[in-house]
Amino acid sequence: FVLFLNRQWDEDDGGLLLDEEDSDKAYTPSFNTLLHYRIPRWHSVTPVRGKKTLAVVYGFVLRKRPSLKERAQLFVRETAKNPIALGPFLLMCIVSLRLYLFPIRFGSKKEEEAGGA
Numbered sequence: 486f487v488l489f490l491n492r493q494w495d496e497d498d499g500g501l502l503l504d505e506e507d508s509d510k511a512y513t514p515s516f517n518t519l520l521h522y523r524i525p526r527w528h529s530v531t532p533v534r535g536k537k538t539l540a541v542v543y544g545f546v547l548r549k550r551p552s553l554k555e556r557a558q559l560f561v562r563e564t565a566k567n568p569i570a571l572g573p574f575l576l577m578c579i580v581s582l583r584l585y586l587f588p589i590r591f592g593s594k595k596e597e598e599a600g601g602a
Contacts, residue, residue: 486545487502488518488541488542489514491516491539498514498533498539499532499539500533500537500539502529503528503529505529506528524545
């Protein structure tokens with residue numbers, strides 16, 4: 486969450502919070518406004534212009550980590566909604582398995598034959 490505390494602020498002063506997951510959204514700091522969103526969330530803040538200081542309180546709330554079973558159920562539920570999201574996960578699994586079975590060795594063949602690392 487972000488709580489904006491500046492009384493006199495407009496877009497020209499900068500400090501806008503840009504939601505990078507939804508390119509249409511930019512939030513201008515407004516006094517006593519609470520902005521909340523789920524984390525992780527890609528965002529950025531535009532530079533503050535002039536001699537003003539942007540005053541905000543920010544934080545996040547942590548939940549108890551779900552069990553392995555709960556995480557598996559969430560994964561199944563979310564990939565059922567968006568099967569395309571499964572692609573990067575499967576690619577990561579394949580790459581991890583390949584690296585586990587066939588680790589990358591650094592150094593030349595000559596160094597290995599000579600007993601080098």
